[in-house]
Amino acid sequence: MQRKINFNAGPSELPPEVLHEASKAVRKYNNTGLSILELPHRSKDFLDIIEESKGLIRELCGIGAEYEVLWLHGGGRMQFCMIPMNFLPEGGTAGYIDSGHWANEALVYATSYGNAVALASSKDDNYSHLPVWPATQPKGLAYVHFTTNNTIAGTQWHTIPKSKAPLIADMSSDIFSQKHDYSKYSMFYAAAQKNLGVAGVGLAVIHKDMLKHVAREMPPMLSYKAQVKEDSILNTSNVFGVYVSLLMLRWIKERGIDTIEAENKQKAKLLYDAIDSSSVFTAHVKEKAHRSLMNVCFTANTPELEKLFLALCEDRDITGIKGHRSVGGFRASIYNAVPLESVERLVELMTGFKG
Amino acid sequence: MQRKINFNAGPSELPPEVLHEASKAVRKYNNTGLSILELPHRSKDFLDIIEESKGLIRELCGIGAEYEVLWLHGGGRMQFCMIPMNFLPEGGTAGYIDSGHWANEALVYATSYGNAVALASSKDDNYSHLPVWPATQPKGLAYVHFTTNNTIAGTQWHTIPKSKAPLIADMSSDIFSQKHDYSKYSMFYAAAQKNLGVAGVGLAVIHKDMLKHVAREMPPMLSYKAQVKEDSILNTSNVFGVYVSLLMLRWIKERGIDTIEAENKQKAKLLYDAIDSSSVFTAHVKEKAHRSLMNVCFTANTPELEKLFLALCEDRDITGIKGHRSVGGFRASIYNAVPLESVERLVELMTGFKG
Incomplete structure (x- = not known):
């Protein structure tokens, strides 16, 4: 696999x-x-x-x-x-x-x-x-x-x-x-x-x-x-x-920390932008200045949509996207070692997702 | 290597x-x-x-x-x-x-x-x-x-x-x-x-x-x-x-524990017998009933002999044989995963060692 x-x-x-x-x-x-x-x-x-x-x-x-x-x-x-x-x-x-x-x-x-x-x-x-x-x-x-x-x-x-x-x-x-x-x-x-x-x-x-x-x-x-x-x-x-x-x-x-920081900011921006411009997904943290570059939490409009999107992710070999039970929805942890391509694949899926 | x-x-x-x-x-x-x-x-x-x-x-x-x-x-x-x-x-x-x-x-x-x-x-x-x-x-x-x-x-x-x-x-x-x-x-x-x-x-x-x-x-x-x-x-x-x-x-x-036990006893016997019959090496634990099947501690007659034997072991790719500083001499830890052949090699070296 x-x-x-x-x-x-x-x-x-x-x-x-x-x-x-x-x-x-x-x-x-x-x-x-x-x-x-x-x-x-x-x-x-x-x-x-x-x-x-x-x-x-x-x-x-x-x-x-x-x-x-x-x-x-x-x-x-x-x-x-x-x-x-x-x-x-x-x-x-x-x-x-x-x-x-x-x-x-x-x-x-x-x-x-x-x-x-x-x-x-x-x-x-x-x-x-x-x-x-x-x-x-x-x-x-x-x-x-x-x-x-x-x-x-x-x-x-x-x-x-x-x-x-x-x-x-x-x-x-x-x-x-x-x-x-x-x-x-x-x-x-x-x-x-x-x-x-x-x-x-x-x-x-x-x-x-x-x-x-x-x-x-x-x-x-x-x-x-x-x-x-x-x-x-x-x-x-x-x-x-x-x-x-x-x-x-x-x-x-x-x-180098500079390169890592630049990439982490790029990954987070890509993902938050996709969430903020989506009609299906909503960011858990509204205050942009408080948002984490490492853990991006978001929900979908309904529990049904969340189930569907989770199944879609699984189907596309995306793992670890389910949110913590205390917050629900989704969480993408995009630490240093997570490549930009992974975020791009997720964003692609989110953008195309209408439920 | x-x-x-x-x-x-x-x-x-x-x-x-x-x-x-x-x-x-x-x-x-x-x-x-x-x-x-x-x-x-x-x-x-x-x-x-x-x-x-x-x-x-x-x-x-x-x-x-x-x-x-x-x-x-x-x-x-x-x-x-x-x-x-x-x-x-x-x-x-x-x-x-x-x-x-x-x-x-x-x-x-x-x-x-x-x-x-x-x-x-x-x-x-x-x-x-x-x-x-x-x-x-x-x-x-x-x-x-x-x-x-x-x-x-x-x-x-x-x-x-x-x-x-x-x-x-x-x-x-x-x-x-x-x-x-x-x-x-x-x-x-x-x-x-x-x-x-x-x-x-x-x-x-x-x-x-x-x-x-x-x-x-x-x-x-x-x-x-x-x-x-x-x-x-x-x-x-x-x-x-x-x-x-x-x-x-x-x-x-x-x-199987039975096989492991039999092998552990065989390894320990081989080693203790070699020590007890040696004119160079002496067991740290005199009381045979108290001896460990897992860690066999022994010394050589003089510090010079110990140095020589340690160098010989190193030369023959034998590692971890030095005794703990509180006891000195040598310690062979012969846990489950140490094969009989390792003990045989050590005993061979000890038997042939005259200093």
Whole structure:
């Protein structure tokens, strides 16, 4: 079977050249005489993978040694746990911007460890717009957490809001998708399975200042400080997952963030234009300035039309287009690795679709 | 380069047929039109992988629906965190059998959550024998934790000791290596990268009775109960890692535990016999009844001889033979996937080695 046209929200499409390299490495990794799946996490070959990946992240983010770069197990939700565990002391308060399903989940997770308050929320509107960033913040917040791109509702912060408290960004669904001033953050992180590799591994980049104080006693596995001390190999790393992320980082560097940004904007414009000029489809996010370049959510006029269009997509080998159950309709996730041609094929289908 | 003769302790050798299937799936998974790396964790194809793997685990362990089977992120150390978090209430006490480096680490991790006491220890002897299992236990223990095979020192419990409190077994390095009465446990678990697949994924099998009480409030990601409710896809699973474990389970089933056990015993006997009859090498574990079938640790008469033998191994494409720094000398990890021929090659080299 031909490769599908893939709009899945994550795990999502990976570039063919990354899949090719990864598949080769599973058979045999370089001249180690081992598969990448058998490569010891304390071997020089894996330490080289860690070093190169850290270097590329610093280079692509324009940051230096003032940030620690960690590869951790478990994706975004593990960070929802580790952030308050490490940075929110009992009795302390952290601010969360409640701009989407995952932003809200991060907030709820934090309540196990201290006070987590929503500084702003668009929950009442099913997150179909970004909330207004609070002009002032309560004093003494341990940190402010926000989600740069809301995968489910399809909104995205296109400028980095201001915060007096240390700013922590969940960039799981838009890291490396456009130029970005990463130096504004005290920490940013991403689950790898959208723009950065495969499920099971999370990237956490943390400013050294954040590591001066530890909020509570915890086992080393869950402590950023302990993980930094062991340079991401405190326990057996997800060797394969980190390697695929390195392949993605090389691919991103080779294309260049400028090119990637231009293409992402072109893909999003093509799709939003098709929706906005359609008599059948409607964008979930009305406020154009809030629209995500990564996840384009839309509905059709009736449930019947939605069923028909979904069946048509399936027939044309288009997968992952169904919207999240909390929003309905459709969602096209058009991350870095999704080619322009995929969007063109979808738009063609939408334009010709009358029901 | 030819495949190396691989005695690594983990990540360790995988069967060629598993590597072949995994490599193929990275290019294209069955007739999904996607790579296994792109497969959504909520797709029917992945749910089938979860179901088949759970079925095989129940079948190979001879257990039924009274046990919950979970695939979790992060290997053994994540379980060192989650076990006390879930089962050891503040003020409660858990017993740990301190029989090795990892057994001790599990104990230390638990002290972040409650009282964790060593019921027996062989630490004074650098864990080169198994401690005597305590004839009596303090009353009211939340659970007793032990490690069935001690990877670093090379000892193994060949019968399952008795416990009044619920018994929890870390089987990371000997699961599915021989017939075993898994029904004796309230929980058993394993990091996958030794006998069961690749790094980044952990198997936890928990008796339903253990899930009736929760020791403390915690985010769902860290809660066994919440993970059970979501059938291992509470968050984005390590799809590839779970798939490789399924390939391993199929491989184990096809060979049969009886055959695997016979081969493992043959490999271990060959190696221990060579050591015991050698004038150059000495076994780390003197007590034959305590010796591990999985990790065979030995030293040479002098540091010079050890250097020479290590160089000889490297020259003959034998890798992963160096002992852990806490024990020194050599360690041959001869898990299920290490073929008899590898052990024969090593023994040949040892027998001919005079320094």
